[in-house]
Amino acid sequence: MSPPPEAFLQYLWQFQQFNGAELRTEAGEPLRVLHPGQANTHAGADMQNARVLIGEVEWAGAVEFHRRASDWFLHQHERDAAYENVILHVVWLADAPVRHRDGTEVPTLALAPRTEATLLHRYQALLDSHEVIPCASQFTRVPELTRLSMLDKALMQRLEDKAEAVSERLRANGQDWEETAWQTLAVAFGFHLNAEPSRRLAEALPLKILQKHRGNRPQLEALVFGTAGLLPDLAPDAYSAQLRQEFDFLQKKYRLTQRVMGAHEWKFLRLRPANFPTVRLVQLAHLIDGLPGIFSHFVQTESLDFLKTNLPLGQSAYWQTHYRFGVPAAKPVPEPGRVALDGLIINAAAPLLAAYAHERADPRCLDRALALLDGLPAEKNHLTDQWKALGLSIRTAADSQGAIEWHNAFCARKRCLSCAVGVKLLNC
Numbered sequence: 001m002s003p004p005p006e007a008f009l010q011y012l013w014q015f016q017q018f019n020g021a022e023l024r025t026e027a028g029e030p031l032r033v034l035h036p037g038q039a040n041t042h043a044g045a046d047m048q049n050a051r052v053l054i055g056e057v058e059w060a061g062a063v064e065f066h067r068r069a070s071d072w073f074l075h076q077h078e079r080d081a082a083y084e085n086v087i088l089h090v091v092w093l094a095d096a097p098v099r100h101r102d103g104t105e106v107p108t109l110a111l112a113p114r115t116e117a118t119l120l121h122r123y124q125a126l127l128d129s130h131e132v133i134p135c136a137s138q139f140t141r142v143p144e145l146t147r148l149s150m151l152d153k154a155l156m157q158r159l160e161d162k163a164e165a166v167s168e169r170l171r172a173n174g175q176d177w178e179e180t181a182w183q184t185l186a187v188a189f190g191f192h193l194n195a196e197p198s199r200r201l202a203e204a205l206p207l208k209i210l211q212k213h214r215g216n217r218p219q220l221e222a223l224v225f226g227t228a229g230l231l232p233d234l235a236p237d238a239y240s241a242q243l244r245q246e247f248d249f250l251q252k253k254y255r256l257t258q259r260v261m262g263a264h265e266w267k268f269l270r271l272r273p274a275n276f277p278t279v280r281l282v283q284l285a286h287l288i289d290g291l292p293g294i295f296s297h298f299v300q301t302e303s304l305d306f307l308k309t310n311l312p313l314g315q316s317a318y319w320q321t322h323y324r325f326g327v328p329a330a331k332p333v334p335e336p337g338r339v340a341l342d343g344l345i346i347n348a349a350a351p352l353l354a355a356y357a358h359e360r361a362d363p364r365c366l367d368r369a370l371a372l373l374d375g376l377p378a379e380k381n382h383l384t385d386q387w388k389a390l391g392l393s394i395r396t397a398a399d400s401q402g403a404i405e406w407h408n409a410f411c412a413r414k415r416c417l418s419c420a421v422g423v424k425l426l427n428c
Helices: 006-014 117-128 136-141 144-172 177-189 195-204 207-211 217-228 238-253 277-290 294-300 304-309 338-360 363-374 382-389 397-411 420-427
Strands: 031-035 047-054 057-068 086-093 108-110 322-324
Touching: 006 047, 006 057, 006 086, 006 117, 047 086, 117 420, 136 420, 144 177, 144 338, 144 363, 144 397, 144 420, 177 195, 177 207, 177 277, 177 294, 177 338, 195 217, 195 277, 207 217, 207 277, 217 238, 217 277, 277 322, 294 338, 304 338, 304 363, 338 363, 338 397, 363 397, 382 397
Parallel strands: 057 086, 086 108
Antiparallel strands: 031 047, 047 057
16 A cells, blocks of 8 residues: 555644654654644645654754655755754655755654554545545534534635635735725626636726716626627617617727627526626626725625615616527516625625735624624535535525535545544544
């Protein structure tokens, strides 16, 4: 059997899940672990601030993990000054001695002879699982408190990741919160499948331009559809002709020629007509027209009910009877429903609040973001259905967001050793 991944070695070390009796380095020196250290998420060795006793000397520094000791050379650590503070090399197989740049040997501990085979087999079983949730068959063995703790951890990671995406936009926008809020809102309006083209649209069409045309719906719609590349070249009706004429003028006025997208960038297939990008974009224009300040509305509104009831969602008369330009719908086009409204709060308002909390070091904004998610019903999709089938309580949007992240960031990547449930199952 080939050596297990380095993640497994880090798990063994962090939780000291190996036979620690009479530990010795490969050189035969007595070894005692005083503190395993903390995981390093930056460049350099895997663990920092570890403390070990080798012989009679206490060492403080870094710990590096490899499947084979010779991987030290494969990764060229002997040439990297960042690894000079390594006080212990923890490996599965000690197939070669390693040295610092000054020639001194790096103390090495091999875990293969000190690890129970059943522990490795349990981990391998999780890796080999073909279930959407690798531990599905064992999930109910884990105490509910552990499951809920992991759900909370996943929620916070998802919110932090979304907040970081907002902060990146903020930096790119020169700390302009309104422009950042516009781009975040546009991505949320993309509803997954068209999130990326929606982002490109918002970056190509600055909010400052749109705000100059508030109160003139045809011009707003012309700017949005024209920049998106969705205006037909040959107008099939009077409405389309009006938007084409408006955009031809505004495109020259604002020098948008190089920013116009292609119609092929937008996805219509496998979407319900009510989610067609044409419908969502006209609703986005409607919201911009009725909302003087996106950022202030999302961040300064403390009442969830006020936030929901004062979002001007809808569409102009033409788009109440059309899903595409020039093609009348068989039935009236529905306006955005509760699920769409909740999605905007989940994917725009809450991330903006979380980012604002981070940028201003104001934890109250993070509390408000969490309160928004706690106040909305859970999202329903194939992932939340999977978790519910395992008995996980998913009642609010906070729960469903945590469940989605749990699957995407842990289960799908087989990061069972970073999951509280996975660790609990290995330790059973």
